[in-house]
Amino acid sequence: MKKVLALLLVSAVMLGACGSNAKGSSNSSKKSDLVSEYSNIYITDLETLDYTFSSRKTNSDHYTNFVEGLLENDQYGNLKGDMAKSWEVSDDGLTYTYHLRKDVPWVDSEGNEYGADVTANDFVTGLKHAVDVQSETLYIVADSIKGLSDYIDGKTDDFSTVGVKAVDDYTLQYTLNKPEPFWNSKTTYGILYPINEEFLKSKGKDFGKPTPDSILYNGPFILANNTAKSVIEYTKNESYWDPKNVHLDTVKWTYNDGSDPDGLFKSYENGELSLARVYPNSPGYKDVTKAYPDGVTWSETDASTYNLTFNFNRGTFDATSKTTDKEKEDTHNAILDRNFRLAVLFGFDKKSYNAQNVGEEGANKALRNTMIPADFVEINDQPYGDTVASKLKALDSDAFGDVDLSDGQDGYYNADKAKDYVEKAKTELEAKGVQFPIHLDMPVEETSEVSVNMAKSLKKSVEDSLGSDNVVVDIQLLNDNKYLAATYQATTGQAGDFDITNASGWGPDYTDPSSYLNIYDSRKGDMIHTLGLEASAIVQGTDPSATAKKAINLSEYDALLDKAAAITDDLDARYTAYADAEAWLLDNALQVPIYAYGGTPRVTNVVPFSKPFAWTGIATNKLKYIEVQSDIVTTKQYDKAKKAWETKKEEAAKEAETTSSK
CATH class of the missing domain: 3.40.190.10 (Periplasmic binding protein-like II)
Structure with missing residues (x-):
């Protein structure tokens, strides 16, 4: 993995x-x-x-x-x-x-x-x-x-x-x-x-x-x-x-701590580096194109998918703008609400977000709308992704009937649809006593200029789409060690110190959809902790995330995984069953696919x-x-x-x- x-x-x-x-x-x-x-x-x-x-x-x-x-x-x-x-x-x-x-x-x-x-x-x-x-x-x-x-x-x-x-x-x-x-x-x-x-x-x-x-x-x-x-x-x-x-x-x-993006090209020029990322938005990019007008190439994308994940049962609040337990509980309840997550999904402008890293010219190149690349495997000689798309539309045609899941474009961003879903969520949540706006803590590595700009872009598009009177993204600037401890290097759900994070993604270990989809198995999924949840098979004593798992109906996902895993004599049937599981994952917006590596x-x-x-x-x-x-x-x-x-x-x-x- x-x-x-x-x-x-x-x-x-x-x-x-x-x-x-x-x-x-x-x-x-x-x-x-x-x-x-x-x-x-x-x-x-x-x-x-x-x-x-x-x-x-x-x-x-x-x-x-x-x-x-x-x-x-x-x-x-x-x-x-x-x-x-x-x-x-x-x-x-x-x-x-x-x-x-x-x-x-x-x-x-x-x-x-x-x-x-x-x-x-x-x-x-x-x-x-x-x-x-x-x-x-x-x-x-x-x-x-x-x-x-x-x-x-x-x-x-x-x-x-x-x-x-x-x-x-x-x-x-x-x-x-x-x-x-x-x-x-x-x-x-x-x-x-x-x-x-x-x-x-x-x-x-x-x-x-x-x-x-x-x-x-x-x-x-x-x-x-x-x-x-x-x-x-x-x-x-x-x-x-x-x-x-x-x-x-x-x-x-x-x-390299990411604090000087243009410094990479300078190091390449000086013979200190063999290669360099270049940044079309940076002041130094004109020096790149002047020196090498035909020398900027683009890396190919691979099977790894980066995503935006929600913390469904946050247990650590060191990096937060929240000042009361009520604010923490309101955010928790909002994240458990499917309509709220769909609002974030449709309100997040991924193209503008990625443009902070690669510029407008390449902003669409790596965008991905599924966890598994469409052509990772085939079903009846057709891309696996075609089956996922049809099954997702069947689950909720109102939400996903007009969504294009193909790579290289943002299939979800729709500010009008985001507004509709945040209003649905607001009605449901206010009936439970939740007060708006919902504050979402998002850790960011403070020395990485590009990462900070990407987080600011996410904040702008989500707040513009949903309304800042409904949702506020609170960017938490952290040093390298604290950022990694709060996100990528957190080894339990309770250790994750965020409400939303873009810190990590996943690349497959073997050529079967299970290599992606098993990571969110509530019983033993290797990345279940990145959702703020614990793998029930390894929890000592009471599972602190059991209530959150029930609230998001994660047992339904487990059942779909089990059904697919049991099919070993017909790959088309096996992959079709896994397409059901991925469609469920996307329909419930447990995470938001952003782009490929x-x-x-x-x-x-x-x-x-x-x-x-x-x-x-x-x-x-x-x-x-x-x-x-x-x-x-x-x-x-x-x-x-x-x-x-x-x-x-x-x-x-x-x-x-x-x-x-x-």
Whole structure:
């Protein structure tokens, strides 16, 4: 699972936009000489290297370069062998057997070979460790691998009953509870990565700390330095098994707090950065277009979706403008009201909001109106999103009959409709004693100029649409640590210190709609806490959010998830059932989809489309395969490369389909 941080879209760029230390030249229309250095910025410190534990993209962006699992994605999105050189699946779809590469060494933080190769037992050790540390990512596999759920729940203490087995040193076998056609895509996630048992024992609780010597490495790079709010550096793993596909020798990430957007381009110009986000609204943008009139390209969007979430049971009020318990209770009751949430949904001008980040020209590029991209999977050879749209209209034609859910435009914004729904909500809530206006606290990272402007845009459109006598958005300016603690890094519903937040989003772990929709399962959803709710399966004692869950009818959503999950023999029927669940989620406006990851302008020296491509897993920011050129990528070069990549991707998909059908 990938919990993604919204600030990444404000300051950073996708790894598809990496480059060299060389200053760009606007004269290049084809790939120039390659270089071996890469430098970028980061905005959130690396918290852990325990790749079997963390769900946060701000961690996995790094450790995906240090440790590798069974399979990986190539540049066209196809799964290929990584630690596994081959594999087969039993006829009943329940047993996956992987044959590992031999002579792949573990190395330490100094690049010295540890004295042991990667073996099948390392994968067994990795999964057991994930359970021992109560991994944030257990739900990806807990119900998939035979016996694992019982071991997690303490019904047995014998890990040998779990369906993962080292048949011999280089043969690994998983036994599943039910067929999962998407199982192989799960192997690209950290929870199924290997850990050397001897090294794990030697480190004890220090395993996975954010220091170079806390893990062993079998991936293309080694962490050389991690200094908080300063720098993160990698060096190439000289013992890596696939050196021909590693084109970088050194990697450097420099901390950036977002306070000087134009400074990124200046650093790029000075050779201090290999790439730079550029900001069409900033005073310095004229310098960008003057220096490189054909050098601003736009990153592609991916499967991650950022959203605006409501806190349905707020338990922390450190960052608030509310002064009385009555104000807190009034806001709580308003958020529980569907008509109030629909008013916010229709009153939020997402195009203007995104324009604060990327300018008017690109304001629509990344906008998304669903949680799951329309073409993530297909139903009867048609985009999954078509079925979601028809089911949403069927649920409430008055609200959604004229809504266009396609990407690249704001399908919801309608000030007149917002006014209608806030009046409906006001009638319902005033009958319960709620007083207006409703105040909504929204935390914002105070040093990020663009983030503050985006929050101001949201405030303006919501208050203009609903009326400031009905709703007031109170922007809470917080420093970096307090902002993250109140939002992205809050690990329980009660710890979330907000009424609404745009702090995070979600990227899928495997190619099935459940990878998105299960996150709001009221019993064990991994992101249920971002709604101010607790997962009932892990609550000790009374669930403090039980009343709120009942008020928003979340059990209905759980039932739809269960119905879909039970269908394993017909993918069209399974995906249709999940479309019912997503339509319910949108109809009840539990969260507001805003935009996809990507769709941002940049100057860059990366060879276009040389990076791995994947809808799922943690390969999005993998530096393997990436080639970096000495000159800037021009729009002509980028467009030509995109056309060629799309053709090759389609050919590769057909070839993979033909191979799998044999």
